[in-house]
Amino acid sequence: MDDIASAFSQAVSLVLAADPAILEIVGLSFRVTLSAVVVACLIGLPLGALLAVKAFPGRTAVIVAINALMGLPPVVVGLFVYLMLSNAGPFGVLQLLYTPTAMIVAQSILVTPIVAGLARQVIADLHAEYDEQLRSMGVTATGAIPTLLWDGRHALATVALAGFGRAVAEVGAVLIVGGNIDHVTRVMTTAIALETSKGNLSLALGLGIILLFMSVLVNGAVMGLRATSGRVAHV
Amino acid sequence: MRRLALLLSFLVTVACQASATDRFIVVQSTTSTQNSGLYGYLLPKFRAKTGIEVRVVAVGTGQAIRNARNGDGDVLLVHAKAAEEEFVADGYGVMRFDLMYNDFVIVGPANDLAGVKGLKDVTKALAAIASKEAPFASRGDDSGTHKKERALWKLTGIDPTKGSGAWYRELGSGMGATLNTGIGMGAYILSDRASWISFGNRRGHRVLVEGDTRLFNQYGVILVNRERHPRVKAALGQLFIDWLLSKEGQAAIAGFKVGGRQLFFPNAK
Amino acid sequence: MSDQLTPIRLHELVYSVDGRRLIDGLSFEMRAGSRTVIMGPNGAGKSLTLRLLQGLMEPDSGSITWGEPPKHTVGRQSVSLVFQRPVLLRRTVAANLRHAVAVCGMRGPARSERVEELLAMGGLEALGRSPARVLSAGEQQRLSLVRALAGRPRVLLLDEPTANLDPASTLAIERLVNGAHEGGAKIVFVTHDRDQAARLADDVVFMQDGRAVETGAADRFFSAPSSEEARAYLDGRLFVGGDG
Numbered sequence: 001m002d003d004i005a006s007a008f009s010q011a012v013s014l015v016l017a018a019d020p021a022i023l024e025i026v027g028l029s030f031r032v033t034l035s036a037v038v039v040a041c042l043i044g045l046p047l048g049a050l051l052a053v054k055a056f057p058g059r060t061a062v063i064v065a066i067n068a069l070m071g072l073p074p075v076v077v078g079l080f081v082y083l084m085l086s087n088a089g090p091f092g093v094l095q096l097l098y099t100p101t102a103m104i105v106a107q108s109i110l111v112t113p114i115v116a117g118l119a120r121q122v123i124a125d126l127h128a129e130y131d132e133q134l135r136s137m138g139v140t141a142t143g144a145i146p147t148l149l150w151d152g153r154h155a156l157a158t159v160a161l162a163g164f165g166r167a168v169a170e171v172g173a174v175l176i177v178g179g180n181i182d183h184v185t186r187v188m189t190t191a192i193a194l195e196t197s198k199g200n201l202s203l204a205l206g207l208g209i210i211l212l213f214m215s216v217l218v219n220g221a222v223m224g225l226r227a228t229s230g231r232v233a234h235v
Numbered sequence: 236m237r238r239l240a241l242l243l244s245f246l247v248t249v250a251c252q253a254s255a256t257d258r259f260i261v262v263q264s265t266t267s268t269q270n271s272g273l274y275g276y277l278l279p280k281f282r283a284k285t286g287i288e289v290r291v292v293a294v295g296t297g298q299a300i301r302n303a304r305n306g307d308g309d310v311l312l313v314h315a316k317a318a319e320e321e322f323v324a325d326g327y328g329v330m331r332f333d334l335m336y337n338d339f340v341i342v343g344p345a346n347d348l349a350g351v352k353g354l355k356d357v358t359k360a361l362a363a364i365a366s367k368e369a370p371f372a373s374r375g376d377d378s379g380t381h382k383k384e385r386a387l388w389k390l391t392g393i394d395p396t397k398g399s400g401a402w403y404r405e406l407g408s409g410m411g412a413t414l415n416t417g418i419g420m421g422a423y424i425l426s427d428r429a430s431w432i433s434f435g436n437r438r439g440h441r442v443l444v445e446g447d448t449r450l451f452n453q454y455g456v457i458l459v460n461r462e463r464h465p466r467v468k469a470a471l472g473q474l475f476i477d478w479l480l481s482k483e484g485q486a487a488i489a490g491f492k493v494g495g496r497q498l499f500f501p502n503a504k
Numbered sequence: 505m506s507d508q509l510t511p512i513r514l515h516e517l518v519y520s521v522d523g524r525r526l527i528d529g530l531s532f533e534m535r536a537g538s539r540t541v542i543m544g545p546n547g548a549g550k551s552l553t554l555r556l557l558q559g560l561m562e563p564d565s566g567s568i569t570w571g572e573p574p575k576h577t578v579g580r581q582s583v584s585l586v587f588q589r590p591v592l593l594r595r596t597v598a599a600n601l602r603h604a605v606a607v608c609g610m611r612g613p614a615r616s617e618r619v620e621e622l623l624a625m626g627g628l629e630a631l632g633r634s635p636a637r638v639l640s641a642g643e644q645q646r647l648s649l650v651r652a653l654a655g656r657p658r659v660l661l662l663d664e665p666t667a668n669l670d671p672a673s674t675l676a677i678e679r680l681v682n683g684a685h686e687g688g689a690k691i692v693f694v695t696h697d698r699d700q701a702a703r704l705a706d707d708v709v710f711m712q713d714g715r716a717v718e719t720g721a722a723d724r725f726f727s728a729p730s731s732e733e734a735r736a737y738l739d740g741r742l743f744v745g746g747d748g
Contacts, residue, residue: 086306088307098261151594
């Protein structure tokens with residue numbers, strides 16, 4: 001109980017003091033995770049939509065695979081990306097290991113199946129509703145994808161937020177490919193792991209509270225965007 | 236389309252920021268060294284002198300050595316002499332130098348079931364713990380600390396793994412996690428002193444056994460071999476090692492104190 | 505005005521689902537320029553016929569040809585279909601029309617002009633910025649109808665478009681349909697409503713059990729139907745007998 005109370009007060013004092021070390025870490029967390037979510041959406045949204053509208057041999061297998069990949073353990077993704085980016089690995093020449101870019105790559109891999117899998121479901125439901133009408137207008141299945149993606153934007157925003165939640169909370173992948181290097185690749189979750197390993201539990205918990213708070217802000221901002229675009233129109 | 240262009244330039248900026256300073260090296264080292272705070276004290280001095288940024292990747296000893304074998308570091312700094320010598324012998328490292336030492340201690344709960352407090356002979360302490368079957372938390376992760384622990388058990392002639400899962404708990408974890416868990420279990424733990432002194436979650440645990448020369452913990456530093464991995468920054472890495480071994484570097488190591496107490500003892504030849 | 509898509513000839517169309525013939529040797533012809541109303545009891549296959557005409561479904565056998573000389577395929581935008589229940593995108597009224605106009609291939613200023621025209625045609629100018637889904641049923645159907653006219657189709661198919669609407673909205677839709685007809689479109693209109701059929705039809709096709717039982721000019725059909733099935737239908741009786 002003592003630790004938890006002290007955690008809250010540490011969190012508050014860190015935030016109020018605008019501790020530059022914390023700001024740096026929070027900033028990097030967001031840069032990495034938001035970039036990863038953007039990449040994941042760029043790949044996952046069209047992919048999910050394609051799987052929803054176009055039948056092709058092997059589609060079921062692909063859907064099963066993507067749904068399974070939603071449960072990829074972050075540490076496994078981290079290991080895989082490390083082996084790819086290591087100097088002993090195929091992409092060592094890119095010298096990306098222990099940089100934020102490597103972390104973005106790893107988190108993108110983690111989040112893309114989530115976005116694709118959930119988007120597929122959202123778009124499939126919309127497709128069922130719109131299909132006959134769009135076909136009668138002469139729109140092909142693949143031609144309908146941009147229309148479906150835009151019309152499903154509210155549900156898809158929630159999908160993106162789910163991906164964001166997964167990425168901002170993980171530590172396994174960014175720890176291995178980033179190395180938790182001070183001022184270079186240290187993010188909120190790796191900082192929390194570090195402080196825990198030093199036994200500084202209330203500080204670690206305090207950082208966790210800050211992370212949670214930032215997540216609430218992101219989610220709140222997205223909900224705010226939805227409200228202003230007139231939710232009642234998009235029932 | 237414009238949004239796509241903006242996005243791409245954002246991503247490229249993110250990517251570029253990482254390599255904004257080209258004068259940097261990567262050192263593969265251990266979490267216990269990192270957690271002691273030594274690097275936070277030492278590295279700014281080196282940077283002020285040479286302008287070279289040192290990026291420390293702190294992982295378990297085994298992982299640090301593995302990473303260095305893959306060429307994902309320019310310098311290796313760990314405390315596992317036999318493994319380090321093998322690293323050099325296999326051609327992954329250029330040469331190994333003694334750098335500094337600290338010591339290990341046995342920490343335990345206030346109630347000290349095995350009655351080891353104040354013992355000067357670590358083997359007697361371990362034997363007492365085994366005979367009383369008092370809980371003992373081992374790192375179990377093949378790290379330098381773990382290898383040291385296994386060597387000490389060997390000296391006692393007792394095989395603690397017979398009690399594995401009962402009184403002997405192999406956690407497969409780093410030093411910090413082992414301390415957290417071991418303290419939670421009320422167990423005895425072999426820890427390096429640096430980790431213990433800077434550890435923030437001791438509850439009632441305290442140092443019970445120290446001073447035996449067999450608890451000596453030697454650190455070595457090695458330049459990763461450029462011939463194996465051409466992208467290793469050999470020149471910059473060598474500058475770092477030279478500095479560490481120099482009078483200035485050694486004095487800096489000695490100057491690092493926590494709670495008024497020196498943690499590392501330079502012993503480069 | 506030359507009308508390359510009429511006459512429309514359906515020849516021995518067959519469409520089965522799970523072994524059941526829902527369209528069972530359907531043959532009839534629709535001439536140029538008139539408003540054809542398709543009538544018949546529930547399950548006659550009227551909606552299916554419209555979908556076959558638009559190409560949303562493929563018949564098992566038989567053919568549909570358009571115009572003279574007969575063509576077997578026709579561009580989707582030349583034949584528009586208005587469904588009974590409008591399916592509108594989750595956007596504003598104007599955005600729905602913009603989407604339809606874009607699908608027809610219009611770009612740039614021509615696009616916005618056409619959207620304005622369609623809004624005016626449907627009496628929807630004041631609702632341009634409203635989300636389409638908050639409109640009343642009548643307004644939604646008007647939107648659906650002008651949307652179908654976006655690409656100036658040569659043939660307009662309507663599947664009971666006023667079945668769920670009040671009398672005022674129904675008249676508004678009929679006015680729009682007549683307007684499209686005057687603009688040169690061939691109208692094919694499915695309805696259950698006798699009075700509506702009497703108002704709108706130039707020709708009638710009476711279907712039952714997946715077949716065209718009787719076809720002909722509207723006034724003759726309503727005053728003196730020649731088939732027993734049509735007589736029963738117009739009297740409000742169920743016709744049971746003969747083969748199904």
